[in-house]
Amino acid sequence: MHDFTPLSGLIGGALIGLSAAILMVLSGRLAGVSGILGGALTSSSDRAWRIAFIAGLIVAAIVAPLFGAPQPARLASSNLGLFAVAGLLVGFGSRMGNGCTSGHGVCGFARLSSRSITATLVFMGVAVATVAIVHHGFGG
């Protein structure tokens, strides 16, 4: 079902890195999705570029077939309560921690930021523990 795909992982990752590099060189902004979305929602200024970036993310899924990219995920409607809880935690936690997988995990590592490396180790570790508890019942 879901196999190890290192090559497409590297290619897709390189595109993500290219996007972050171009955004910084052109606009001086960091490609952290939670920061971009949070700022678009709650900041009263500097919103246009944030909304444009988010529009680009969504349009990417629509034009994906033109670039030979996979379709966006379409999940079966079960356990909606779990998705609601997860969404709340991801939204609240990424703002409180000032970043997510893109801002801390990619851009922060690329900048060798000790804050971002700490944040990434924490959320990776906690996510691994969460999956272990939910799927294997460790400690639960």
Place this chain on the structure above:
Amino acid sequence: MALSIASFVCGLVFGLGLLISGMTEPAKVLGFLDIFGAWDATLAFVMAGAVAVSSVGFILARRRSAPLLASSFAWPTRRDIDAPLVVGSALFGVGWGLCGICPGPALVDLAGLSAPIIVFVAAMVLGMFGYELWQRNITGEAATSTPAGAAAATPSDG
């Protein structure tokens, strides 16, 4: 306008990268996080590719005094590791581990219009507003807050 077009194109390239890498499939992300199951190391390769390319771009950017389309760089400036960084990242980690979805893939997958993703994104937006409200309450700025000023004073890490 040029700034918005550049941002849109960057969002588009970022989204295509997420799709090609497989990271828009929550099951694949969970496969990486599930180190006690049938472990799928793909996410590590995605991060390696992204960090390698963006770090070169950032080195080039740092050689310039200003970006091409804006007046200044908004590099994060904080160095301190404080409680909100750790606690917020831990909460984020629980949410990420529950469903295998983080903000970038959530927004890309929104185009798939499936109910779980729509619920996730709506809840994520609520969570972001919730943090904003909570933050204003504990700092006692609820009445005369200037969120734009506050945001500008402490640039986000991401």
